[in-house]
Amino acid sequence: MKMVKKHTGVMLCVAVSLSLAACGPQESSSEKTSSKGSELVVWEDKEKSIGIKDAVAEFEKEHDVKVKVVEKPYAQQIEDLRMDGPAGTGPDVLTMPGDQIGTAVTEGLIKELNVEKDVRSLYTDASIQSQMVDQKLYGLPKAVETTVLFYNKDLISEDELPQTLEEWYDYSKKTADGSNFGFLALFDQIYYAQSVMGGYGGYIFGKDKDGNDDPSDLGINNEGAVKGAELIQKFYQDGLFPAGIVGEQGINVLESLFTEGKAAAIISGPWNVEAFSKAGIDYGITKLPKLENGKNMSSFIGVKSYNVSAFSKHAELAQELAVFLANEKNSKKRYEQTKEVPAVQSLASDKAIMKSEAARAVTEQSRYSEQTPNIPEMNEIWTPADSALQTIATGKANPKKALDQAAETAKGQMKAKHSGK
DSSP states (O other): OOGGGGGGSOOOOHHHHHHHHHHSOOOOGGGGSOOTTOEEEEEEOTTOGGGGHHHHHHHHHHHTOEEEEEEOOGGGHHHHHHHHHHHTOSOSEEEEEGGGHHHHHHTTOBOOOOOOHHHHTTBOHHHHHTTEETTEEOOEEEEEEOOEEEEETTTOOGGGOOSBHHHHHHHHHHHOOSSSEEEEOOTTSHHHHHHHHGGGTOOSEEEOTTSOEEEEEEOTTSHHHHHHHHHHHHHHHTTOSOGGGSSTTHHHHHHHHHHTTOEEEEEEOGGGHHHHHHTTOOEEEEOOOBOTTSOBOOEEEEEEEEEEBTTOSOHHHHHHHHHHHTSHHHHHHHHHHHOOOOOBGGGGGOHHHHTSHHHHHHHHHHTTEEEOOOSGGGGGTHHHHHHHHHHHHTTSSOHHHHHHHHHHHHHHHHHHHHTTO
16 A cells, blocks of 8 residues: 555544444345346446456356446545445445554444355455454455565666665665665655564554454554664664655655666555556565564555445345455456455465566565554554654654654544544
């Protein structure tokens, strides 16, 4: 997920959440009537409907139904569902980021799926877990992504690549001159900074005895998180990152420097493969580097899924469509058209898919990745953590003070908005 859009799962007051949950339709016997001649609406990601074109046509023929596919930015679909669902103009099937599942369930926006065990077992553990809330399944994974390292082969060869983040710091010290840079990353955002902080022992939420995220155990300001933030601050303080890389426009600056051949390497994601290719950059892709403690930089696993709207008048048929779109055959077809790495376990070793350097890099980095928390409390982490990291990047606060403030703010917001669950 291109995390400049991650905050589209906006923070809502408890009253709104409860009212939305209350207006979600209840199952009735009418749902089990014949679906012949029905029309289903699918909200697909922007510029990705080509990936399901053949599958949709096959489903229409088999079930004698019509399927209308509408493209919308996938990170914003839950926001649109809040309005369009109750109005009767929403989708039957939508696609959304795994970290929004908990919020969608709390608000009553998506339905629990009743699928056989053999369907669930198709997917990687991390991807299927992203769709679980209180041991119930609310979606089927269709693609996984995680951050990786892109490098410009005209500036640095594979054999020359530094193996640790600290070595990249040294490389950047030698090459950064104010116009050209060595290594760049959006470390003023927790989505990217957690790769460093997590490698030193920082975490978002601890786990309870059942392995679920525990919002009462916050680790964004523990000793490891602070150590990681101190290393991050060095890149900014020593002029190795340009000033423009901080803030809302940072992602545009980072991508422009890379496509203009002014940055040897950046941390980004598979969402930029096509853009960088079109820019004519001869680039390579690999997993993220290690840290000086020997651990690999971590990353968040992003999962895109197919989910059934709680407002669908054809919920059973919509579930059939979601299962069909996300099955092994159609997941592979979708990859061939979109190049998004599928979540199906068996395809992780598929020779045709593993020919892709990007797919191999995402698969390898996934070994060091962590699931993006999908509980509603995660909405209270993004903004305070990002604000703290920006003060760290600009030198306005030391890492410990900034992260302590972020933790205090996040705890206050969680108490105010989620303590009544």
